[in-house]
Structure formats: structure tokens, C-alpha cells
Amino acid sequence: MPPAPKTQAARTAGAETPEAAAAPDASALLAWYDRQARDLPWRRDAQVPRPDPYRVWLSEVMLQQTTVAAVGPRYARFLDRFPDLASLAAAPWEALAEEWAGLGYYARARNLHAGAKALAALPAFPDTVEALRGIPGIGPYTAAAVAAIAFGRPVVPVDGNVERVAARLFAEATPLPAAKPRLAALAQGWMAQPAARARPGDFCQALFDLGATLCTPRRPACALCPWMPACAARAAGLQQELPRKAAKKPRPTRHGMHFLAEDPEGRILVRRRPDSGLLGGMLEIPGTPWRDAAWTMAQALPLAPIPGLDWRALPGQAEHGFTHFELRMGLLRAAAPAGAAPAGFAWMEPAAARAAMPTAMRRLLALLDSSPPAGARGTPRRSRRTP
Numbered sequence: 001m002p003p004a005p006k007t008q009a010a011r012t013a014g015a016e017t018p019e020a021a022a023a024p025d026a027s028a029l030l031a032w033y034d035r036q037a038r039d040l041p042w043r044r045d046a047q048v049p050r051p052d053p054y055r056v057w058l059s060e061v062m063l064q065q066t067t068v069a070a071v072g073p074r075y076a077r078f079l080d081r082f083p084d085l086a087s088l089a090a091a092p093w094e095a096l097a098e099e100w101a102g103l104g105y106y107a108r109a110r111n112l113h114a115g116a117k118a119l120a121a122l123p124a125f126p127d128t129v130e131a132l133r134g135i136p137g138i139g140p141y142t143a144a145a146v147a148a149i150a151f152g153r154p155v156v157p158v159d160g161n162v163e164r165v166a167a168r169l170f171a172e173a174t175p176l177p178a179a180k181p182r183l184a185a186l187a188q189g190w191m192a193q194p195a196a197r198a199r200p201g202d203f204c205q206a207l208f209d210l211g212a213t214l215c216t217p218r219r220p221a222c223a224l225c226p227w228m229p230a231c232a233a234r235a236a237g238l239q240q241e242l243p244r245k246a247a248k249k250p251r252p253t254r255h256g257m258h259f260l261a262e263d264p265e266g267r268i269l270v271r272r273r274p275d276s277g278l279l280g281g282m283l284e285i286p287g288t289p290w291r292d293a294a295w296t297m298a299q300a301l302p303l304a305p306i307p308g309l310d311w312r313a314l315p316g317q318a319e320h321g322f323t324h325f326e327l328r329m330g331l332l333r334a335a336a337p338a339g340a341a342p343a344g345f346a347w348m349e350p351a352a353a354r355a356a357m358p359t360a361m362r363r364l365l366a367l368l369d370s371s372p373p374a375g376a377r378g379t380p381r382r383s384r385r386t387p
């Protein structure tokens, strides 16, 4: 039996060390996992003798900031295109950018690419947290996840699910993010139990599943929880209130104006964003910088990629939320004469461009769906829309 939970006051006063805190029973969690593990695509891969570290790494990177439901089909598609480390390392960035389009958080794809190149140059996939941290783009969470799941190292990767479980188990009242170091230490303490150390990968995945299926942000299913006997939040009736979070600052709004030029063949003008920064290395509809103040036509037009066209504003704005700000984009549209694209730009078939673009740009292009094609304003004819 796991030790009885201590009082909330004892746990929140910061007077005890993580090691001294009561530990929920790792065996109980593993037994629950053996019965209830989620059937996920990356768990269906051959697991003998251990999961392929490339696939573990890929799945963990894809799952950051992205739901399991969204990642599932994209994981399989990605592996069809890049089945192993060598194929990913050898791929041009454009191919990876196209494959990642729509998944968001594009720095992940850039890090994945840089990491693949570094890993492919090594004689073997690093198998410790320390060695994995030496690979470009592999942070503490991913290093711990790969080390535990692919190599059986006794470490606990701490994501939002694990933080939530730890905050509730120990009734940690300090709000996030200030509580992060303590919660990470508490979670790592669970790995001291022999049952957890015997199956580190399963133990970590059991934690992920517990947080995702029972210890959910709202209305945790405590009655089904294998760790309920040790849960201080449950004992105190605080499970719905924890973890506490510091109040977030409201996100500012930024504004951009973008230019959709269409040539007589129906192709659209695109460019690739700089490698670093937001949406780095991704295709975009060219536009103004994104700034705090809204753009007027007079301010935006000098920045058009092809000057002198009859640029017309489409009705409405596209909105996209980034982590630190909300973006509102207007779209100006013009028919361009036949000719080569200006330096730094390219003409592209609309369907191919849209497929390779990030979600923010797809939302911008969705403004077309309620507008007639360029050069056809006031002229009733069959609409040619970008798909």
C-alpha cells in the first residue's frame, strides 16, 4: 500500500524535500497501464528489444503543443516520407517544411532537421539524457522521454500532464510556472521505486496516460485512478482547483497586410520566410511586417512585391493566434502580367502552395473563398478560387 497522503499544509509550505514526500505506488500505476494503455500509432511500432529511438523522438517532438488526435495521421504520413534518420537527415528543408505544414510550432521542424543531421553523423543514437541534450534542438523534456522510452533510462520527462498529476498528488499550491522545478523534482522522485526503475519507459507513458485520460484538467476521474489512495488533492477535495496558474497577461494584437498576386496562368506569388523567427523557413504570401498598429492601404502599398498593380482589398481579415500575440491580416489582391517572379519570390500553383503553407497563411487564403478572382470584379463569370 502506498503511504497515506500528508496534509496540504505540509506539502505547500515548502518545508519538506521532494525525497521526503509520500510516493504513490508505481506498481499500481503500471498495473493500470497494462490494462488501460492507449493504443497510439507510435506504440504499435515494433518494440523489440526497445522502441526505435528515431520514432520515439519524432513522436515526442510532434506531440509538443499538439494533440494526440492531430498527431496520429501526421506521424504515419511523416514516416512514409521519412522512414528513418538517414532519410530525414538527407532531405532538403523544403521537403520537411512541406510535410510539417499545418502542424504549427515550426521551430520544432527546424530543430528536428538540425537534430537529424547531427544524429546521422554519430555512430549510434545517444542513449543518455546528457548525450541527447548535446543534439541541436533536443531539450530536457525530449531528452528524458527518448532516454526513458527508447533506452530504459530511469528518468521522468515532465510535460503538462505530469505536472498536473504531481501538483494534485502533492497538493502543490504554488502556481505554475513558479512550481515547475518542485513538481519536476517530485515527479523524478517516483522513479526511485524499483517497479518504476524496472520499466522506465512504460512508467513514463503510464504517467502520460494518467494525465491524459483520468487526471484531466477538468473533472478528473479520481474514482478510477490507481493513485487515488495517495492523492493529497483528492483527499482535500482540491483536485479541480489544482494546479494553480499565475494570471496570464492578455496577448497583444498585431497587424499585417499581405499581397496576393496572380499571374495569367492562375499561379500565386509566394516567398519563403527567413530561417529564424516566427514561421521560420515556411512559405508565405508576401506581406508587410506584423506590427502593433493596423496598416492603411497607403502605408502598405509601397511594400508590395510587384509595384504598380491594381491592388484591391478583400473584405474581412484573417486571424491567427500565436503563443505571444494575436495576428490580424488583411489581404490585397491583384492580377499580375505574365513574366518571371521578382527576385526572392516564386510563382506557384495555388493548391501546392496552400498545402505547403502554415495554418496562418491558409487562414489568409481562406479570405478568397468569399471573393471573386482578381481582374473579375464586377464581371459575372465562373469563379476560379484557390483550393
Ligand code: SF4
Pocket (backbone or CB within 6 Å): 165, 168, 169, 214, 215, 216, 220, 221, 222, 223, 225, 226, 227, 228, 231, 232, 233, 234, 239
Ligand atoms: S486521484 Fe484524481 S486528482 Fe489525484 S492523481 Fe488521481 S485523477 Fe488526479
